[in-house]
Amino acid sequence: MSEHLSESLLNDWADDALSAVQQGEVEQHIATCTQCSAAAYALRSLLGDLHALPATVEPPSSLRTAVRERIDAAPSQPALRLEAAPRVHWSDRSLRAMRLPLAAAAALLVALSATMTIWLGGNDEPDSAALAAALVDAEFADVEMRYRQATEELETLLREVRAALPPGTIRLLDQDLAVLDAALLEARDALALDPGNPTLTSILLASYEKKLDVLRRAADAQTL
Amino acid sequence: MHEDGLDREEPVGDARPVRLIDGPPPDAARRSARDRARVPSGPTAEAETVRQAQDGDRDAFDLLYGRYVARVFALCLRMSGERVAAEQLTQDAFVKAWQRLRTFRGESAFSSWLHRLAVNVVLEDDRRERRRSARVAIVDEPEVFERPTAGPTEIRLDLERAIAALPAGARMVLVLHDIEGYKHAEIGAMLGIAIGTAKAQLHRARRLLREMIEP
Numbered sequence: 001m002s003e004h005l006s007e008s009l010l011n012d013w014a015d016d017a018l019s020a021v022q023q024g025e026v027e028q029h030i031a032t033c034t035q036c037s038a039a040a041y042a043l044r045s046l047l048g049d050l051h052a053l054p055a056t057v058e059p060p061s062s063l064r065t066a067v068r069e070r071i072d073a074a075p076s077q078p079a080l081r082l083e084a085a086p087r088v089h090w091s092d093r094s095l096r097a098m099r100l101p102l103a104a105a106a107a108l109l110v111a112l113s114a115t116m117t118i119w120l121g122g123n124d125e126p127d128s129a130a131l132a133a134a135l136v137d138a139e140f141a142d143v144e145m146r147y148r149q150a151t152e153e154l155e156t157l158l159r160e161v162r163a164a165l166p167p168g169t170i171r172l173l174d175q176d177l178a179v180l181d182a183a184l185l186e187a188r189d190a191l192a193l194d195p196g197n198p199t200l201t202s203i204l205l206a207s208y209e210k211k212l213d214v215l216r217r218a219a220d221a222q223t224l
Numbered sequence: 225m226h227e228d229g230l231d232r233e234e235p236v237g238d239a240r241p242v243r244l245i246d247g248p249p250p251d252a253a254r255r256s257a258r259d260r261a262r263v264p265s266g267p268t269a270e271a272e273t274v275r276q277a278q279d280g281d282r283d284a285f286d287l288l289y290g291r292y293v294a295r296v297f298a299l300c301l302r303m304s305g306e307r308v309a310a311e312q313l314t315q316d317a318f319v320k321a322w323q324r325l326r327t328f329r330g331e332s333a334f335s336s337w338l339h340r341l342a343v344n345v346v347l348e349d350d351r352r353e354r355r356r357s358a359r360v361a362i363v364d365e366p367e368v369f370e371r372p373t374a375g376p377t378e379i380r381l382d383l384e385r386a387i388a389a390l391p392a393g394a395r396m397v398l399v400l401h402d403i404e405g406y407k408h409a410e411i412g413a414m415l416g417i418a419i420g421t422a423k424a425q426l427h428r429a430r431r432l433l434r435e436m437i438e439p
Contacts, residue, residue: 011427042434049383050402056294057301063311067289067318071282074323189331193340195324 005029005036014043147208154215165218173218180211274334278325285325289318292335296342302399303346305388313349317342343400347414350392386436394429401426 005013005026012018013026030037162170187204194200276284296317301310321338328337387395396415400406401422408426412419 007427007431008423011423011430042438043430046430046434046437047402050398053383053403055298057298058294059297059311059314063293063297063314064286064289067315068282068286070315070319071285071322074319185331188329192327192329192331192337194344195327195341 004033005039010036010039010043013040014047143205144208147205147212151208151211151215154212154219157219158215161219169218173214176214177211180207180214183207184211270334271330274325274328274330277322278328285322288334288338292338293318295335296338299339299342299399299404300346302384302387302403303343303396304349305390305392305395309349313342313346316349317345320345339404343404343414347396350396383433383437386433389436390429390432394425394432397422397425398429398433402430 009018009022009026013023016023018026030040158173165173184204184207187200187207191197191200191204273284273287277288293314297310297314300313300317301307304310304313317338321341324341328334387398390398393415397411400411400414401408406414408419408422411417411422415422417425
């Protein structure tokens, strides 16, 4: 390494983002090159200063009152939490109840498309987008609740008939469900961090749909 | 991610939610420190406070506000580079947190959820502002960030002022990576840019900072 280190390489070195071999090569160069040594020292010094910045900054005391006033003026949180949702009774082990979330999801996806059209269309009326997003958000909570109820009912059903399924089917079912549950968890996490995101909402609903499909087919295999 | 300074505080005082908004405001800094000390600080106790807030308990939410507002305000201040904007963004973040609290399922730490929500509030505001002013600050062309907003006479700024003087896109990447500890992949996803672009913006932000603060 005879030429001076590039800015990118120097930054990767400072971030410990290089392989051990590359890290060694860079350090060897720094030890012999005055210019790169100075740049490396300055960069590490800057990063040290940045990392040392305080994690907190006190806001003005008036902020608390302002937040409280806005919260008091805002509509109350919906009292319904997903965990507290009333359960759907799984009568006669029919799978017809699956149509409910599917129909609701279809309606929601139409609403999502409308919202995305507003966003992607660069509409200069943020209130319209906010309104559409709020509507979608409310519908989403309802649709997700139905999906959760439907999957829980099917899971309960499958637990009851699990012993009658062939071992190979059980193994495949468990593998598929583990993958789908991980995908659901990831999508829900992402959505919790970016509530109302239409793309994430679609991904979450698609994951629910896949899980329902797997459960439905497993239930069909046993009940037919 | 760096350690949250708030998490290092020792639990002190009554664990029950206490209404803290009413009454004459004492010294702001002292009160904030006291508020944080009153918040149940163990994970189980905080989960209970969050659950109460999810059930609509404004006093419980007020405790969470007291504990985390200084952290959220620091984030908003550094990402926006403007104190007035940071105050508004902090308000927005907590109001949104209140409205979205039912979506928090406890699968991550509440502080992480709140922090990410605040980042999104800042980014959404930045996008709205850019649409309004018809200018583009965060794009897939890192050359845009070559220009520092501080002039040559404005060297020797302290670090905070230098960060605030960075172009918006570069400032956000720098704050998210070097101060808040997000990884390039996370930053790329948040800003809607490629990982390589996020890295390029970070390197330029650091270079601009050095130019501003070095003699």
